[in-house]
Amino acid sequence: MKLFKTAMLSFAAIAMLVGLSAPSAMAKTVKVTMTAMESDVVIDNKGTKYPAWTYDGTIPGKVVRVNVGDTVDFTLINPKSNKNSHSIDFHAAEVDVLNEFGAVRPGHNKHFIFKAQRAGVWMYHCGANPMVQHIARGMYGVILVNPKRYTKAYPKPDREYVLIQSQYFPDAENYAAMLENKGWTNALINGKIFNYDPVHDPNATKVLMAKPGERVRIFFVNANINMPVAFHPIAGIWDRVFVNGNPKNVLYDVQTYGVPVAGASVFDIVSPADHATNNAIVDHTMSAALRGAITVLMNRPDADPKLGKGDNILIR
Ligand SMILES: [Cu+2]
Numbered sequence: 001m002k003l004f005k006t007a008m009l010s011f012a013a014i015a016m017l018v019g020l021s022a023p024s025a026m027a028k029t030v031k032v033t034m035t036a037m038e039s040d041v042v043i044d045n046k047g048t049k050y051p052a053w054t055y056d057g058t059i060p061g062k063v064v065r066v067n068v069g070d071t072v073d074f075t076l077i078n079p080k081s082n083k084n085s086h087s088i089d090f091h092a093a094e095v096d097v098l099n100e101f102g103a104v105r106p107g108h109n110k111h112f113i114f115k116a117q118r119a120g121v122w123m124y125h126c127g128a129n130p131m132v133q134h135i136a137r138g139m140y141g142v143i144l145v146n147p148k149r150y151t152k153a154y155p156k157p158d159r160e161y162v163l164i165q166s167q168y169f170p171d172a173e174n175y176a177a178m179l180e181n182k183g184w185t186n187a188l189i190n191g192k193i194f195n196y197d198p199v200h201d202p203n204a205t206k207v208l209m210a211k212p213g214e215r216v217r218i219f220f221v222n223a224n225i226n227m228p229v230a231f232h233p234i235a236g237i238w239d240r241v242f243v244n245g246n247p248k249n250v251l252y253d254v255q256t257y258g259v260p261v262a263g264a265s266v267f268d269i270v271s272p273a274d275h276a277t278n279n280a281i282v283d284h285t286m287s288a289a290l291r292g293a294i295t296v297l298m299n300r301p302d303a304d305p306k307l308g309k310g311d312n313i314l315i316r
Contacts, residue, residue, distance in 0.1 A: 213273025
């Protein structure tokens, strides 16, 4: 028995040394709770309020981040005070659309679990009827499923940022227009028009920051209703694009990469190391860029050391 135990222990040690250890060995269960909220949110830098539907009161909802192999233990609360049914559809989950993703009436909750088995960057959103309105009014977010490890092809970044783009329809009730892609006036980045662009909006106070030469990794989600995104870094080049955020799907040296509706990808950019520069990260589709989908990335030696790290990957 002792011999057997020793053999097993040394096998485990060797497996860990050569990187064979299964992800499930360290897999954990991550509890996530969200509350559907029908309440006003601010959608620009000057304080304009909009009658939103959200997860937990913000557009987008919170960033959920797990490791591949983890189990997500999820609860959606739909308070009695709401007027509408709501639901959640995690693109990272392989479940039953009629069961886990089913609509929850006001005053009810939904609980389900799923295993995050595939690395990547995945949208989540409400799928309650009419879905077009629930997404347009703000019920979306991202779940990041971290790959097992960093590699030469998928290096550890110096900073990470989440950018989620969506279309703004000021007439929140007119879902027939939303369906026809009519009546949208602006593009939102993380819930606000020109959220991180003081060049186009003097009221903007926030930007993305990094130090010259740092590898900046952007997790980008297209939460538009009807429009693909032509994702492009002005005055830069995507060093790598990881399609859907999976390290196996790597492209090098890309100028513009298309992200379909309800799609997401990972974009790495590395600025020149020897001097300060700025990039404008845009949806090069002009009707979206000039209506709000421009984000400034400042690369300077005195970049705020806290930005793009830990909880500061989605700047509110
Ligand atoms: Cu909803």
